[in-house]
Structures are given as C-alpha cells and as structure tokens.
Amino acid sequence: MATINFELLGKSNPSNIYCRFVHTRNYQFRARVNIFINPKFWNSKQQKIKNVLEVKNKNIINKKLNLLRQHIIDSFNECYSEGVLIDKHWLEIQIKDFFQRPQQEKENKTINDYKIYFIHFSKWWMTEKSEKWRTKSGKPMSSRSLSSYNQFIKLFEDFVVFTFPNKKIMIRKCGHETLEQFIQFLSNLNYSTKTIDRHKTRFRFFINRALEEKLEINSSYSNKVHIPRQKEILDPILNTGELRKIFNMEIKNEALDNARDNLLIAAWTGLRISDFNKKLSENNIINNDFIQIRTTKTDSEIIIPLHLTVKKVLEKRNGKLPKKVNNALFNKQIKKVCELAGLDEKMEGSIYKVLDSGEKRNVRGWYKKYELVTSHIGRRSFATNHYGKVKDEVIMEIASWKSKTMMLKYVNKLPMEHAIELKEYWEQVSNKPIIK
Numbered sequence: 001m002a003t004i005n006f007e008l009l010g011k012s013n014p015s016n017i018y019c020r021f022v023h024t025r026n027y028q029f030r031a032r033v034n035i036f037i038n039p040k041f042w043n044s045k046q047q048k049i050k051n052v053l054e055v056k057n058k059n060i061i062n063k064k065l066n067l068l069r070q071h072i073i074d075s076f077n078e079c080y081s082e083g084v085l086i087d088k089h090w091l092e093i094q095i096k097d098f099f100q101r102p103q104q105e106k107e108n109k110t111i112n113d114y115k116i117y118f119i120h121f122s123k124w125w126m127t128e129k130s131e132k133w134r135t136k137s138g139k140p141m142s143s144r145s146l147s148s149y150n151q152f153i154k155l156f157e158d159f160v161v162f163t164f165p166n167k168k169i170m171i172r173k174c175g176h177e178t179l180e181q182f183i184q185f186l187s188n189l190n191y192s193t194k195t196i197d198r199h200k201t202r203f204r205f206f207i208n209r210a211l212e213e214k215l216e217i218n219s220s221y222s223n224k225v226h227i228p229r230q231k232e233i234l235d236p237i238l239n240t241g242e243l244r245k246i247f248n249m250e251i252k253n254e255a256l257d258n259a260r261d262n263l264l265i266a267a268w269t270g271l272r273i274s275d276f277n278k279k280l281s282e283n284n285i286i287n288n289d290f291i292q293i294r295t296t297k298t299d300s301e302i303i304i305p306l307h308l309t310v311k312k313v314l315e316k317r318n319g320k321l322p323k324k325v326n327n328a329l330f331n332k333q334i335k336k337v338c339e340l341a342g343l344d345e346k347m348e349g350s351i352y353k354v355l356d357s358g359e360k361r362n363v364r365g366w367y368k369k370y371e372l373v374t375s376h377i378g379r380r381s382f383a384t385n386h387y388g389k390v391k392d393e394v395i396m397e398i399a400s401w402k403s404k405t406m407m408l409k410y411v412n413k414l415p416m417e418h419a420i421e422l423k424e425y426w427e428q429v430s431n432k433p434i435i436k
Contacts, residue, residue, distance in 0.1 A: 002076055004069045006033070006047040013038045017065075021072060021091050029088040031095055033068070035061060064099075071098045102170075102216065115215055118174050119160060122153045122206045129209070137299060152202040159185045171210050175218030179203055179225050187228045190364065192350065196227050233348050233364065236372045237381040238338075243267055246341045247309055256340070259333035261313045261322040266378025267385075268307035270399040272297060273375045277324050288314070295400045302400050331374050338370035345369050383410035 002023035008015045014036035021029045041058075043050050048065060049058040075094050080086060102116050114124035126149060133141055141149075159182050161167045169178065179200065186196045207221045238246070247264055251257040266276055274296045284293045288311065291304040306314075313322070325333070349372040350362035379399070386395050392404055401407040 002027070002073055004072050006065055006069075007044065008037070008039055008042050011039050013040075015039050015042075017042075019068070019072070019091065019095060021076075023076070027086055029091045031088060031091045033065075033095060034099075035064075037061075068095065068098050102172075115213075116170055117168050118171050118206070119153065119157050119168070121171055121210055121213075121215070122149075122156070125206065125209050126150060126153070137297075148198070149202055149205075152199055155186075155199065156182065156203070171207070172216040172218050174203075174207060175220035176223040176225065177220070178218075179221060183225060183227055192233075192362065192364070193227055193230050195362070200225065200227065233350065235380055236347060236349065236369055236377060237384045238267055238343075238377060239381070240385055242341065242343060243309070243381070243385075246337060247312070249341055251337070251340065256333055256337055258322045259325070259330060260337045261317070262324070262330065263334045263337060263378060264313055265310050265321070266375070267381040268310050269304050270379050270382030270395075271304075272379060272400075273327060276378070277327065277330075280321065282319065282321060285314070288319075298400050298402065300400050302398060304398050327375055334375070334377075335370050335373050338373045339368075341370075343369045343373075347372065380410045383407060387411045 002021065005020045005022070007018050007020060009018055015038075017033040017035045017037060018030050019033050021027065021031075037049060037055070041050050041052050041055050042048075048062040049055050051058065055061075072091070072094050075097075076086065079090065084090070112124075113120040115121070126146070130141055130146060130149070135141065135145075160169050162185065163181060182203065183196055183200065186199060191199075204221060207217055211217050243264065246260060251260055262276075266273070269276070269291060271280060271291075271293070272295065275293060279293055279296065280291070284291050285306070286292055286303075289306055291306065292301065293304075294301045314320070345368070346366050347369055348364070349367055350364045351367060351371060352361070353363045383395060383399060387407075392407065395401075396404065396407050399407065399410075401410075
C-alpha cells in the first residue's frame with residue numbers, strides 16, 4: 001500500500017517541507033514540496049502545521065497538503081496502470097502539477113518573470129517586440145498607439161494591485177473571469193464604455209502576443225464579456241450655421257485668425273488631423289477646385305472638392321494655406337475661436353484632466369460647448385453635416401472610411417435634428433397637412 005508522509009529534514013528556520021512516497025522496497029522517493037515553515041510550528045506526528053497564531057495561512061497549507069497526498073495517490077494508480085516510469089522525478093512532477101507550476105519549471109528550463117506574469121510580459125513585449133510589430137496595413141505602431149498600450153499596462157497594474165493579494169497575476173490565469181473583473185474595475189472608476197472596450201481589446205492583444213511566444217494561456221480570454229453601458233455622450237460638432245458664424249466674425253489676433261481658417265478647412269474637407277497637419281500643402285490643390293491627397297492611415301488616394309468656404313480662405317491668403325501648428329496649441333486656439341463665436345451653451349461631455357491623484361483621464365460633466373472643442377471636431381462636423389444630404393458612399397469615399405459602421409461613429413446628430421429633417425422632408429413633398 002502506498003503511503004505519503006510530510007516531514008522536515010532540518011532544524012533551520014525556515015525549513016522546506018518534504019514529501020516522502022513509499023510503496024514496497026521498489027518505490028521509496030523523497031521530494032521537496034517547496035513550502036517553508038519554522039520547525040517549532042511543525043507537528044511531526046500529525047504531519048501538519050500546529051494551530052498557532054504565528055502562521056497566518058496554516059489552514060490553507062494544511063488543506064493543500066491533504067489534497068496533495070490524495071493527488072499523488074490518484075496519479076500513482078493511473079500512471080502505474082499505464083506503464084509510466086515511477087521515480088523521484090515523477091514525484092517532483094506530481095508536486096509541481098498539483099501546485100500548477102509553469103511548464104518551463106517542470107522541464108527545468110530557466111524561467112524569466114515575463115514568461116509567467118501578465119504585467120511582466122506586457123512590459124517585456126513593449127520593450128523587446130513593439131518596434132518590430134506591424135499593423136494590418138503593414139506599418140509600425142504609431143507613437144500614439146504605443147502610448148495607449150503603455151497606459152493600459154499602467155491601468156491593469158493598478159487593477160492587479162487592487163484585486164490580488166500577491167499583486168501579481170499569471171498569464172495562464174488571465175481568462176474570461178479576469179477580464180470581467182478588470183471591466184468592473186474600470187466601470188467603478190467611471191470610465192466610459194468606449195474606453196473600457198478599447199482596454200478590453202488591448203488585454204486580448206497581449207494574450208495573443210503571449211500565444212505567439214508559445215506561452216501557456218487561458219483559452220477563455222476570448223469569450224464574450226459584458227461591458228456596462230453608460231449613457232451615450234455625443235461629441236460636439238459645428239453645424240453649418242456655426243461654421244458660417246465662425247467664418248464671418250472678425251478676429252484681429254493673427255494666431256487665432258490662422259486657427260479659425262484651419263478649423264474651417266478641417267470641417268469642410270473631413271481630413272484626419274494627421275493628414276491635415278503633416279501632409280496637406282498647396283501642392284495637393286488642383287485647379288483651385290479639388291484636393292488630391294494620399295492618406296496616412298489607410299494609404300488610399302482621395303479627391304475632395306473645395307467648398308466655397310475653403311476657396312474664400314485660400315483667396316484671403318493669396319492661394320496659400322494657413323500655417324500649421326502642433327495639435328496641443330491648435331486645440332487651445334480653436335477653443336478660444338469658438339468662445340469668441342459665442343458657442344457657450346452647456347452640454348454633457350468629457351474633458352481630459354489631471355486628477356488630485358496625479359492620474360490623467362477624461363472627466364465627464366456639463367461644460368460650455370467651446371470647452372469641449374478639439375481638433376477632431378472638424379472630421380466629425382464634416383460627417384454629420386453631410387449625412388443624409390449626400391449618399392453614404394460619397395462621404396465614405398471622400399473621408400476614406402472603409403465601412404459604414406466606421407462612418408456612423410462620426411455622425412453625431414441629436415434626436416431633435418433627425419425630427420426636424422423629417423419634418424422638413426414632409427413639408428417639401430406636400431404643402432397640405434397629412435391629417436385633415
């Protein structure tokens with residue numbers, strides 16, 4: 001009959017607990033359990049830790065030892081009947097299997113933390129692999145993308161510290177349950193639905209990279225998860241009346257006048273800010289009627305007709321485009337332009353702020369419209385002002401959107417605006433009331 005005993009071999013503090021497996025003279029092995037205890041707290045007769053306050057996790061360890069004993073017996077019965085070699089190495093493997101030790105450890109390979117823990121792996125990948133990584137378009141990750149993934153790592157690190165007692169989580173433990181916990185963590189911090197969804201994608205991104213590195217993962221990581229839905233907040237846009245007001249108002253400050261003209265061009269071309277700031281030049285203007293440009297993000301060539309407003313801006317500047325400024329300054333300047341235009345109605349939105357804790361994040365609240373204006377307002381205004389006026393395919397082609405779903409993310413019409421459009425349509429098709 002097989003017996004399993006747990007014992008200490010020394011009196012040093014702490015001492016390793018050993019497992020001794022005995023079954024006839026042919027099977028007598030001893031292996032380290034790798035759980036350490038002060039010998040004075042060990043009960044040799046009962047083969048467990050004494051009931052003393054000094055050992056806080058005594059109940060957990062004692063329970064584990066009892067379960068380990070049964071695990072070894074069950075494994076022996078199975079392996080013996082299958083003709084598996086039973087020796088000291090076999091016993092060591094059973095112990096490591098029971099404690100779910102990493103595969104590399106079982107194979108006696110050198111193990112680095114990044115091969116075990118999610119945070120370590122994510123940081124290692126960003127340092128060692130991100131420069132060589134290529135997106136679907138075959139291009140390297142942008143500095144903005146790199147920054148977003150680093151922000152995710154910092155946020156996930158906060159989650160791990162908050163959630164797990166040992167402040168670590170193994171890659172192979174990062175499955176559906178962990179992702180659900182992370183989503184709830186973000187929701188409790190009032191992160192928006194869109195932001196939570198982006199972080200969910202980044203979590204899965206790093207698991208996929210771990211899989212490529214042939215590390216052990218939890219296959220449930222890709223299971224569907226629920227993201228709590230917050231009230232949707234529409235980003236502000238500038239309607240045609242507001243754009244006209246901005247165009248017509250007098251601005252004596254040269255820098256703000258320059259920003260105003262850039263804002264108008266952005267709103268009537270729909271260009272991404274990356275193309276608008278870094279690629280657009282007078283060389284892209286054809287016969288003062290069209291802009292022809294190859295986009296950075298999708299690497300596609302698009303042709304945009306010049307709106308009368310854009311032509312007026314070019315005429316004012318003798319055929320030259322307004323000067324470009326960095327995005328941070330541009331955001332600051334167009335806020336001031338919109339303030340001068342009187343766009344101060346209160347609306348719900350979010351503003352990027354530095355919290356008292358030092359953390360930087362978007363804070364939801366009610367703000368004056370001009371406070372919510374950023375460079376993206378140009379592209380959103382273009383999509384919204386033309387949606388329903390021209391075919392979707394036209395907007396998608398000019399703005400270089402590959403799908404209608406992507407285009408609609410930029411269309412920010414309020415329910416009342418849709419209602420007014422329908423009312424105007426009814427008035428156009430019939431001058432008579434529908435109901436007599």
